[in-house]
Amino acid sequence: MAENAHDLEAVIGLEIHVQLATRTKMFCGCELSFGDAPNLHTCPVCLAHPGVLPVVNEQAIRYALQIAAALECEVAPRSIFHRKNYFYPDSPKAYQISQYDIPIAGAGRLGDVRIHRAHLEEDAAKMVHVGESGRIHGSGASLVDFNRGGTPLVEIVTEPDLRGAAEAAEWARLLRETVRQLGVSDVNMEEGSLRVDANVSVRPAGSERLGTKTELKNMNSFRFLQRGVEAEIERQRELIAAGGTVEQETLHFDPASGSLTSLRSKEEAHDYRYFPEPDLVPVAPTEQMLREAREALPELPAARIERYVGMGLAADVAATLAADPATAEFFERTDAAAAGAESRTVANWVTGELAAALRQGDAEVTAAESKVEPEALAALVAMVQEKKISHGSGKAVLVVLVAEGGDPAAIVEREGLAQMSGEDGELEAIVAAAIAANPEAAEQIRAGNGKAIGAIVGAVMKETKGRADGGEVNRLIGEQLGT
Amino acid sequence: MAELLELTVAEAAARIAATELSAEEYFAAWQAAAAGDQLNAYLYRVEHPVDHQAMDGPLGGIPVAVKDIFCTEGSPTTAGSRILEGYRPPYTATAVRRLDAAGARVLGKTNMDEFAMGSSNENSAYGPVLNPWDRGRVPGGSSGGSAAAVAGGLAPCAIGTDTGGSIRQPASLCGIVGLKPTYGAISRYGMIAFASSLDQCGPLTRDVTDAALMLAALEGRDPCDSTSVGIEGGIVTPSREDLKGLRFGVPGELARDSFEPGVRAVFEATLARIEELGGEVAEVALPSAEHGISAYYVIAPAEASSNLARYDGVRYGMRSEQAADLLEMYESTRAEGFGVEVKRRIMLGTYALSSGYYDAYYGQAQKVRTKIAEDFSTAFGAVDFVVTPTSPSVAFGLGEKTDDPLSMYLNDFFTVPMSLAGIPAISIPAGLAAPEGGGAELPVGFQIAAPAFAEQKLLEAAYALERAVGFAARPGGGDG
Numbered sequence: 003m004a005e006n007a008h009d010l011e012a013v014i015g016l017e018i019h020v021q022l023a024t025r026t027k028m029f030c031g032c033e034l035s036f037g038d039a040p041n042l043h044t045c046p047v048c049l050a051h052p053g054v055l056p057v058v059n060e061q062a063i064r065y066a067l068q069i070a071a072a073l074e075c076e077v078a079p080r081s082i083f084h085r086k087n088y089f090y091p092d093s094p095k096a097y098q099i100s101q102y103d104i105p106i107a108g109a110g111r112l113g114d115v116r117i118h119r120a121h122l123e124e125d126a127a128k129m130v131h132v133g134e135s136g137r138i139h140g141s142g143a144s145l146v147d148f149n150r151g152g153t154p155l156v157e158i159v160t161e162p163d164l165r166g167a168a169e170a171a172e173w174a175r176l177l178r179e180t181v182r183q184l185g186v187s188d189v190n191m192e193e194g195s196l197r198v199d200a201n202v203s204v205r206p207a208g209s210e211r212l213g214t215k216t217e218l219k220n221m222n223s224f225r226f227l228q229r230g231v232e233a234e235i236e237r238q239r240e241l242i243a244a245g246g247t248v249e250q251e252t253l254h255f256d257p258a259s260g261s262l263t264s265l266r267s268k269e270e271a272h273d274y275r276y277f278p279e280p281d282l283v284p285v286a287p288t289e290q291m292l293r294e295a296r297e298a299l300p301e302l303p304a305a306r307i308e309r310y311v312g313m314g315l316a317a318d319v320a321a322t323l324a325a326d327p328a329t330a331e332f333f334e335r336t337d338a339a340a341a342g343a344e345s346r347t348v349a350n351w352v353t354g355e356l357a358a359a360l361r362q363g364d365a366e367v368t369a370a371e372s373k374v375e376p377e378a379l380a381a382l383v384a385m386v387q388e389k390k391i392s393h394g395s396g397k398a399v400l401v402v403l404v405a406e407g408g409d410p411a412a413i414v415e416r417e418g419l420a421q422m423s424g425e426d427g428e429l430e431a432i433v434a435a436a437i438a439a440n441p442e443a444a445e446q447i448r449a450g451n452g453k454a455i456g457a458i459v460g461a462v463m464k465e466t467k468g469r470a471d472g473g474e475v476n477r478l479i480g481e482q483l484g485t
Numbered sequence: 486m487a488e489l490l491e492l493t494v495a496e497a498a499a500r501i502a503a504t505e506l507s508a509e510e511y512f513a514a515w516q517a518a519a520a521g522d523q524l525n526a527y528l529y530r531v532e533h534p535v536d537h538q539a540m541d542g543p544l545g546g547i548p549v550a551v552k553d554i555f556c557t558e559g560s561p562t563t564a565g566s567r568i569l570e571g572y573r574p575p576y577t578a579t580a581v582r583r584l585d586a587a588g589a590r591v592l593g594k595t596n597m598d599e600f601a602m603g604s605s606n607e608n609s610a611y612g613p614v615l616n617p618w619d620r621g622r623v624p625g626g627s628s629g630g631s632a633a634a635v636a637g638g639l640a641p642c643a644i645g646t647d648t649g650g651s652i653r654q655p656a657s658l659c660g661i662v663g664l665k666p667t668y669g670a671i672s673r674y675g676m677i678a679f680a681s682s683l684d685q686c687g688p689l690t691r692d693v694t695d696a697a698l699m700l701a702a703l704e705g706r707d708p709c710d711s712t713s714v715g716i717e718g719g720i721v722t723p724s725r726e727d728l729k730g731l732r733f734g735v736p737g738e739l740a741r742d743s744f745e746p747g748v749r750a751v752f753e754a755t756l757a758r759i760e761e762l763g764g765e766v767a768e769v770a771l772p773s774a775e776h777g778i779s780a781y782y783v784i785a786p787a788e789a790s791s792n793l794a795r796y797d798g799v800r801y802g803m804r805s806e807q808a809a810d811l812l813e814m815y816e817s818t819r820a821e822g823f824g825v826e827v828k829r830r831i832m833l834g835t836y837a838l839s840s841g842y843y844d845a846y847y848g849q850a851q852k853v854r855t856k857i858a859e860d861f862s863t864a865f866g867a868v869d870f871v872v873t874p875t876s877p878s879v880a881f882g883l884g885e886k887t888d889d890p891l892s893m894y895l896n897d898f899f900t901v902p903m904s905l906a907g908i909p910a911i912s913i914p915a916g917l918a919a920p921e922g923g924g925a926e927l928p929v930g931f932q933i934a935a936p937a938f939a940e941q942k943l944l945e946a947a948y949a950l951e952r953a954v955g956f957a958a959r960p961g962g963g964d965g
Contacts, residue, residue: 046576050795052569052677053556053578055710085791087838089815096794144811146799275838277847280682280788283711 010242011207012235013215014170014200015118015162018177019155020187021125021195022065027152028124029056029099036193040147048152050094055281058083062154065186066106066122067287067295069156072180072302073117075110077292080284081121086274091146092126099124100157102276106285112180113304115173116161122285127151162201162212167231171224174198179303179325191222198227202234204242213238214248218255219265230255233262306330313337313345322353328370339380343387351383359400373407374400382410394468395419422470429462429470433478436461447483455479489514494547494642494695495722498588501546508546509534512590515548519593519639524615524624526634528553529561530593542588544702550640552631553594554601555581555686556675564677565597565609565627568796568803568822578675579707580644580686587702592640595630599824600793601651601679603627604896607887608826615883616659617960618927622880625655625896631689632659636960642699643689648680649781650875650900652687653912657875657930660914660958662947663689664696665900667937668907669714671700672707678792680785683904693913693948697723700940716938723941723948728764731946733933734868736771743898744877747918751929752874755915758953759872764946769864769871773856777902778894780857783837783850784905789827790834796822829890858906865936870946873899875912875930879920903934910934911947914956928958 026033030047047054070077084102105121130145158177164170178196182189189196197220203213218234221227233255238248250268255261287295301309303324310320310330323330329352337348356369356379363372382403386396391414402413414420422429436458437444446454455476462475489511492500500506512535519530527550540546551557554564556574563569581591598608606614606629614629616622617637624633628645632655635643645652647665656663664687671686678684688699701720707713735756744752756766798804798818805817823831837846864871876896886893903910915931931950935943 046574049800051574051576051801052562052564052572053574053675055674057709057711087791087794089794089797091799091811094795094800096797097791273840275791275835275840277787277791277838281712
């Protein structure tokens with residue numbers, strides 16, 4: 003039965019491979035590297051010479067435990083490794099050592115998405131196919147670089163809790179930020195240290211049953227992830243609307259053409275002949291290892307966002323700050339120093355005015371790296387709040403602070419930016435002069451056209467070099483024109 | 486010079502340590518003996534003079550024949566297979582390094598059934614090894630070259646590997662001592678894997694004392710092998726002279742007609758010796774042991790199918806010249822490189838692990854394995870040792886069983902249960918018996934099994950029994 007394409011709800015789950023930034027490989031002592039000459043970092047173990055045995059990298063276990071703690075996963079008291087058997091030159095043993103039915107981390111959660119599991123495994127070597135196609139078919143020869151072979155990986159599998167392509171990409175960004183802040187991976191999608199596969203299916207909205215899923219492989223940016231998933235949802239909706247059915251298969255998304263091509267169907271799926279790896283003993287983390295993993299956790303983005311929203315920050319401002327712990331830290335120090343100002347205002351200055359001033363500066367530096375001290379920014383925000391200087395002057399002072407650092411009050415003094423108050427009559431005189439110089443505008447204001455006030459305000463601001471308070475100027479114009 | 490070759494390892498090492506004997510002279514004598522190999526026991530012999538520096542240690546100056554399944558840096562290592570022809574490993578196995586550290590030196594690499602799969606040494610890609618007692622007969626397998634070298638006067642001692650009996654059975658058929666230690670006692674690093682959860686290195690020697698000396702050097706935890714633990718307290722030279730207070734269990738399931746009459750007679754006589762030494766012989770129950778062979782021939786091939794998948798022609802060893810693409814390269818290399826028995830077990834194992842069959846075969850076999858281990862646990866509550874003949878028969882004729890794999894597999898009937906349980910077991914020569922079809926008498930081995938890591942106790946009992954049995958026969962080297 004054909005269904006209306008738009009009554010079909012998308013259901014998405016993600017599988018994320020995270021390369022751990024340990025010093026050495028998962029099962030041998032070779033150093034990890036990226037971009038070194040091929041096959042420089044190899045040994046009998048990672049080349050699978052006869053007789054070699056794997057030894058588990060303890061640092062990889064610790065990193066996996068940190069990821070498990072960050073994702074609030076249950077940790078298995080004794081997880082075990084299996085062999086996943088398949089023939090291919092990127093797998094020198096002809097099996098990958100991976101975790102299968104008892105992974106190190108079970109059910110957990112990040113944000114609104116439930117984690118199904120996270121397990122440890124080793125990465126394959128890198129294949130380079132010589133020839134134009136760049137793929138194995140039609141190439142004259144294939145080369146294998148075993149530098150990457152044996153790099154520790156944590157594979158994180160979510161429950162199918164995502165409902166849209168944009169939502170999936172956004173959640174994947176949160177995951178990357180979370181893992182990055184743990185310091186356990188470089189999480190660089192282009193270099194492949196973070197790789198995302200998506201399982202996509204559609205079903206009638208409101209249905210509990212899952213539709214047949216397809217798997218989208220290795221989209222190497224969040225943008226491609228979103229576009230790939232969008233394209234696949236659309237394809238499935240159209241297919242079903244036209245009376246067809248979705249076949250279980252693995253798909254490759256080509257970002258250049260936007261097309262999806264089938265890598266293999268269900269019938270072509272491998273029989274990996276999993277069995278417990280007899281060369282390794284179970285991974286049984288000690289209480290101390292578990293405690294150390296928990297204690298090593300920084301405040302992670304999801305928790306930080308929640309806390310900032312609780313402090314009154316807008317959600318998008320909170321997310322911007324949480325994505326960069328150093329900037330978040332800068333915000334918190336500024337907020338603590340700015341006793342009189344609301345946190346929301348301070349946050350807006352950090353993500354708005356200060357970010358803009360930093361962009362104008364010569365060097366690309368973050369707030370925390372800049373010459374602007376949190377106490378200086380706090381003092382500046384207070385001066386604006388207390389109307390000692392205008393908002394425009396505040397921005398001008400920030401530009402100077404970014405360039406030179408120092409004390410904002412001294413800069414205000416030096417540059418003569420102190421707010422003109424109406425008290426000494428100086429501003430009244432300037433307003434009167436501006437009205438006199440713009441008779442047409444004055445006439446229109448009297449006639450009830452409020453918009454015309456802009457010309458007179460502009461003239462006053464020009465004369466005062468922005469030092470006048472906009473509200474006070476408006477009030478004086480109205481007073482003098484009798485409106 | 487012949488006198489030098491008569492010394493046991495313990496005697497030679499003592500004389501070398503006392504500078505009564507020159508290590509160079511002793512090693513050269515064995516090199517000359519090994520060069521006269523007419524049994525096809527060696528695949529490779531060290532012919533250059535060895536470095537005699539730093540040969541201090543309990544095995545100082547002792548030459549060792551090493552089964553060709555152990556990687557030795559820079560020298561050929563084939564595991565008896567065509568697929569590793571020309572392969573020279575870039576590293577040395579931990580077991581060999583430990584022998585080296587104890588002062589021993591490699592004399593050569595010994596022939597074996599391809600990838601240790603076999604009970605007759607007829608599965609070697611480099612030809613069968615001949616039994617020094619009768620060159621028309623097999624030496625047993627898979628460590629047939631190591632056993633024949635020690636029995637045939639081509640090496641003072643050897644190491645081999647035992648997965649389901651591959652040290653004990655050839656030791657039995659060649660009339661020497663063969664010890665399979667507890668799984669985990671000796672590192673497997675550098676030992677080419679057949680069935681990883683069963684493989685264990687062990688010594689093949691002329692007597693129990695030499696076996697103890699070698700085990701003392703070999704055992705120990707190795708950071709390169711996560712499954713190795715070593716033997717707590719180490720191993721010392723055995724000295725026990727009686728068996729008072731020790732109980733020896735004979736499995737009630739051991740059908741006395743499941744082995745040759747000559748073997749039975751030697752077995753019964755040995756039980757009588759035990760009692761003479763003050764030991765007690767009792768019956769024990771090992772109800773699951775009879776399923777050992779079935780479980781073993783699922784588990785071992787399953788692990789082998791995975792362990793042998795790396796021989797693909799990509800990185801080392803043989804690569805077929807017949808291939809047009811990747812798949813053909815895999816297929817031709819493996820078709821040309823592996824022998825019949827290896828292919829049979831790879832197919833068996835691949836099938837046993839396949840989706841939909843795993844539970845029925847591999848899963849079930851693991852349950853049997855657990856049951857067998859529990860049987861032994863229970864038995865060791867009542868007795869100190871479990872004893873059986875090592876092999877159901879004396880050495881059989883070359884070619885006699887090659888067409889009947891099942892009959893060949895039954896050679897392991899008495900040795901496989903201990904492998905599945907991971908416990909130590911030793912075979913000592915207990916006497917001679919005529920083969921069933923008639924002919925000159927051949928050695929019969931007596932197997933003693935002990936609880937895990939009870940090697941010292943096992944060696945003490947074996948030592949006492951060895952003295953009482955007084956097996957002194959030597960192969961005549963007849964040719965059938």
